[in-house]
Amino acid sequence: MIGVVALLLFFGLLLVGVPIVFSLGFASLVGVLLLDGQNGWAIVAMQIFETLQHFPLVAIPMFLLMANLMTVGGVTNALVAFANSLVGHVRGSLALGNVTASTLFAGISGSCLADTTAVGSMMIPAMIKEGYPPAFAGAVTAAANIVGPIIPPSILMILYGFAAEVSVIKLFLAGIVPGVLISAVFAGYAYWVSRRNGYGSMAHHFALSRALRAFVYALPALVIPALIVAGVLGGVFTVTESAGAAALYALFYALGRGALKGAVPWREIWAAFRQTAIDTGVIMFLLGASGLLAWVLSRSQAPQAMAAMMQGFGKYETLMLINLAILFLGLFLEPAPGLLLCTPLFLPMVKALGVDPIHFGIILVVNLQLGVLSPPVAASAVVTSRIAGISFEQQTHALWPFMGLGVAALLLVTYIPALSLWIPSLVK
Amino acid sequence: MGAAPRHGSLKKFLAAAEAVLDFVGTVLVGLSLAAISIQVFYRYVLNDATTWSDTVAATSLAWMTFIAGTAAVRRNENIAVGFLVERFGPKGRKLVDTFGHLVVLAFALALTYSGLILMDVTRSAVVEGFGFHVTWAQFYSISVVSGVLMTLFTLERLASLWRRA
Numbered sequence: 001m002i003g004v005v006a007l008l009l010f011f012g013l014l015l016v017g018v019p020i021v022f023s024l025g026f027a028s029l030v031g032v033l034l035l036d037g038q039n040g041w042a043i044v045a046m047q048i049f050e051t052l053q054h055f056p057l058v059a060i061p062m063f064l065l066m067a068n069l070m071t072v073g074g075v076t077n078a079l080v081a082f083a084n085s086l087v088g089h090v091r092g093s094l095a096l097g098n099v100t101a102s103t104l105f106a107g108i109s110g111s112c113l114a115d116t117t118a119v120g121s122m123m124i125p126a127m128i129k130e131g132y133p134p135a136f137a138g139a140v141t142a143a144a145n146i147v148g149p150i151i152p153p154s155i156l157m158i159l160y161g162f163a164a165e166v167s168v169i170k171l172f173l174a175g176i177v178p179g180v181l182i183s184a185v186f187a188g189y190a191y192w193v194s195r196r197n198g199y200g201s202m203a204h205h206f207a208l209s210r211a212l213r214a215f216v217y218a219l220p221a222l223v224i225p226a227l228i229v230a231g232v233l234g235g236v237f238t239v240t241e242s243a244g245a246a247a248l249y250a251l252f253y254a255l256g257r258g259a260l261k262g263a264v265p266w267r268e269i270w271a272a273f274r275q276t277a278i279d280t281g282v283i284m285f286l287l288g289a290s291g292l293l294a295w296v297l298s299r300s301q302a303p304q305a306m307a308a309m310m311q312g313f314g315k316y317e318t319l320m321l322i323n324l325a326i327l328f329l330g331l332f333l334e335p336a337p338g339l340l341l342c343t344p345l346f347l348p349m350v351k352a353l354g355v356d357p358i359h360f361g362i363i364l365v366v367n368l369q370l371g372v373l374s375p376p377v378a379a380s381a382v383v384t385s386r387i388a389g390i391s392f393e394q395q396t397h398a399l400w401p402f403m404g405l406g407v408a409a410l411l412l413v414t415y416i417p418a419l420s421l422w423i424p425s426l427v428k
Numbered sequence: 429m430g431a432a433p434r435h436g437s438l439k440k441f442l443a444a445a446e447a448v449l450d451f452v453g454t455v456l457v458g459l460s461l462a463a464i465s466i467q468v469f470y471r472y473v474l475n476d477a478t479t480w481s482d483t484v485a486a487t488s489l490a491w492m493t494f495i496a497g498t499a500a501v502r503r504n505e506n507i508a509v510g511f512l513v514e515r516f517g518p519k520g521r522k523l524v525d526t527f528g529h530l531v532v533l534a535f536a537l538a539l540t541y542s543g544l545i546l547m548d549v550t551r552s553a554v555v556e557g558f559g560f561h562v563t564w565a566q567f568y569s570i571s572v573v574s575g576v577l578m579t580l581f582t583l584e585r586l587a588s589l590w591r592r593a
Contacts, residue, residue, distance in 0.1 A: 017513035018528045019506035021497070025535045042549060044542035045571045052490040055482045058460055061489065065457060237468065240485075244464030251461075270454065277453030280489070281496020282505060288493060332509050376511035 003302030006031035006293060020337050021282075024289035031296035044292065051291025052284060055240055057162060061280040062243030063153050066224070068272035069250035070108050072265055073257045075221040076118045079104045082211075082218035089206035092194025094130050095140050098123040099187040102144035104218070106151040106179065107225035112335070112372055116145040116383045124387045130200045135398035138384035140190050142395070143402035144183065145380060146369040149335065151179035152225055153243070156335055156368070159287060160361040163294070163343040167358070168239045169232045170424040174358050178366055178413045178420060185405050220253050233427055283336055290340030303348040315353040319414050322346050323367055327407075330371020334379065338368045355417075362420040366413050370406045373399050442502065442584055445577055449499040456492040460485045483557035487567065494574040501532065502581040525589055533582045540575030543568055 006027045013023035032040040032047075083100035087093050101123065105115045120141040127137035149156040152172030161168035194200055215222075224246055231237040237245060251269070258264035297303065310318050326346075329338050342364055350360050372380040375396045385395035413419055467481035500506050513524050550564035 013531060014509050015512050016524050016527060017508050017510050018531045019508040021506050022528075022532045022535050025539075026531050029535060029538050041538075041542050042545045044538060045546045045568065046542075048539075048571070049490060049546075049568065052493050053486050055486045058464065058485045058489050061457055061460060061492065062464065065461065241464055241468050244461060245468060247461055248465050273457045274450060274454045276457045277450070277492055277496045278500065278505065280457070280492055281453065281494075281498075281500050282507070284489065284493035285497030285500070285506075334507050337507075376509075 001300065002031055002034045003297045003300035003305070005034065006296045006300075007302075010293070014332065020334065021286045021289050024286070024293050024337065028289060028292035028296050031300070032292065035296065035299050043295070047292045047295050048288035051288050054162065056168070056238075057158070057240075057284070057287075059153075059158050059168070059240040059243035060155055060283060061276050062240070062247045063155060063158075064279050065247040065272065065276040066243070066250040067108055067114060068275050069247065069254045069269065070221055070224075071118060072268045072272050073220075073250065073254040075108065075218075075253075076105070076122060078214070078218040079221055080119065080122050082214040082222075085207075085211040085214035090191070091198075092191050092200050094123065094127045094200050095132065095136075095190040095194050096187055098127065098137075098140050099144040099183055099190055102141070103147055103151065103180070103183040104222065105145075106148045107153075108221050112145050112148040112369065113379055113383060115148040116142060116380045117387075119145060120384050120387045124384065127200070128388065132194075132199045133398075134388040134390045135394045136193065136199070138381070138388035138390065138395050139398035139402055140186070141387075142373055142380040142384040142399060143186050143406070144190075146372060146406065147179040147183050149369060150175045150182065150362070150365055152176065153228055153246075154365070155283065156339055156365050157361065158239070159336060160339055160343060160364065162287075163290075163340060164347055164357050164361060166361065169229070170358050170427070171361050172229060172239075173423040173427065174362050174420040175365070176423055178362055178409070181412070181419065182366070182406065182409045185409055186402060189401065189405055224249070286337055287340060290337065293341070294344040297344050303345055306345060307349045307352065310349060315355065316415065318349065318353055319355065319363070322350065323363065323410065323414060326364065326367040327370065327374075330368050331374055331376065333368075333371065335365070335368040335371065338371065339364055342368075356421060358424060359417045359420045363410070363414050366406075366410050370403060370410065373403055373406065439584070442580060445580075446499050446502050449495045449577070453492050453496040453499065456488040456495070460488045460492070463488070480557055480559045483555070487555075487558075490567075491570050494570045498574045498577050498581070501536075501578050502584070504585070522589065526586065529582050529586045529589065533579060533586070536575050536578035536582055538575075540572055540579065543571030543575055547572065 009030055010023050010027035013026060014020060029044055032043050036043060080097065080101045083104060084093065084097040087096040087100055090096060098119065102115060102119050105119055124137045124141055128134050152175055154172065154175060157171040157175060158168055161171050228242045228246055231242045231245065232239055254269055255264055310321065313321065326342055329342065347357060347360060351357060372378060378396055381392060381395045381399060385392050463481040463485040467478050470476045470478045513521060516524060546568045547565040550568060553564040555562045555564055555567055
């Protein structure tokens with residue numbers, strides 16, 4: 001009962017615009033005090049520290065730092081140029097290049113909004129100049145970038161791995177096929193629409209020499225996901241160490257690129273470190289507050305109550321109901337808090353039904369990522385509508401076909417576990 | 429007459445506190461990177477294992493979270509769901525914003541009090557793994573610093589909200 005009170009209070013505070021982290025913190029505080037009275041006071045700070053002080057979580061600032069430093073090194077231009085060299089010879093090339101660049105960018109960044117801003121600020125103006133409708137250009141960018149946290153490395157997967165106590169590297173591997181599948185579906189739709197409406201032109205004929213040159217420029221970024229996965233699977237690094245190594249590599253990349261150009265961008269490098277601290281503060285404080293709510297939910301036996309409510313439903317019906325509940329939550333919540341809320345609530349239930357926790361992690365991440373496209377919050381649509389110079393409503397309207405395709409992909413990921421579990425099953 | 433300079437100096441103090449938080453948070457990112465890099469370097473180049481790097485990196489993360497999370501309060505960088513309150517008129521918006529600040533204030537005060545209790549309970553317990561003497565109370569002190577600064581930043585935002593009228 002107290003768990004329900006805390007959850008209702010959380011949603012109430014959320015709706016009146018209280019920042020998510022303080023909605024979580026305050027609702028949990030009330031829950032802790034109702035459960036433990038005066039003894040609860042020490043638990044508040046203690047539980048936040050308990051959640052935060054774990055070496056594996058240091059991977060989060062390290063991956064954020066890597067992405068920030070790679071951007072300082074000019075990696076966005078290199079990836080976009082490489083993507084265009086691959087698909088620039090077909091109609092709708094910029095739309096396809098946008099999806100391809102976003103997929104490649106996902107390999108160096110674990111954050112959807114960072115990817116949307118980085119790729120969108122280059123690709124949306126270029127697409128509009130080529131005659132694509134601004135709403136379509138923005139929609140392609142917003143949709144394509146939802147794979148950022150699905151393809152490794154991924155901040156959301158690290159958070160889920162921590163909350164569910166499962167292997168992060170297996171989660172990284174499990175995200176590859178669903179991420180590529182979603183990208184392929186979106187690319188196919190973007191190509192079909194562009195061809196049907198005559199959007200864009202063929203930028204150039206395919207030239208192997210151009211593709212190879214672009215590949216060489218993009219190579220420093222393209223090797224990162226491979227290095228991370230190979231380093232961990234080869235027993236060279238832990239996931240956290242691989243994140244640190246990737247951040248160090250990105251630092252040398254930024255320094256090296258600057259030195260080659262004759263001016264090391266010290267100021268930008270400092271700004272990348274500062275931005276990492278800021279992003280980490282926002283994400284990790286959320287994690288700390290979620291840890292407190294998870295404690296309240298666990299102490300008040302909310303997952304058990306939830307499981308009792310779902311009794312009588314089979315595995316597939318339960319997964320469908322959970323997907324609907326998460327889609328609904330995703331309308332209001334950013335993926336990270338959504339994930340931290342849903343994991344303690346739903347994971348025990350699906351585990352009891354025999355669903356692999358790695359598989360459920362992928363379902364959760366794919367589902368919550370669809371939320372960044374759907375109003376009323378739709379964070380990605382906010383970013384792309386600003387870049388494209390259109391209203392939020394125009395942008396979300398153009399996103400509906402992508403949402404429909406995204407939901408279809410979610411159903412495939414939910415009901416075909418092999419899509420997620422095949423690659424992890426190949427490693428011990 | 430004296431109120432304006434007092435406000436000015438308080439604003440300057442809070443701006444300086446935010447700048448210090450930013451600086452320390454940035455340095456802690458570097459410290460985490462250094463700790464992990466040294467850990468890998470020791471293992472593969474010196475064929476030795478460090479005993480402190482895990483603790484330093486994890487502690488830096490906890491401190492970085494409180495420090496950067498506190499600075500985010502002053503800059504209003506925390507994510508909120510605004511679609512409903514954006515439909516309110518200026519008066520309604522002001523009331524809702526005031527309520528939101530009061531919730532943050534209550535949490536900040538609770539964090540301060542909770543941190544003080546935690547410090548009191550752990551004042552003689554020593555953190556293992558640093559290589560030098562650090563008590564858990566010293567480690568947990570960041571929650572009190574964070575709570576106090578969050579309280580001040582929120583009061584500043586509340587005052588600014590009501591002055592605007």
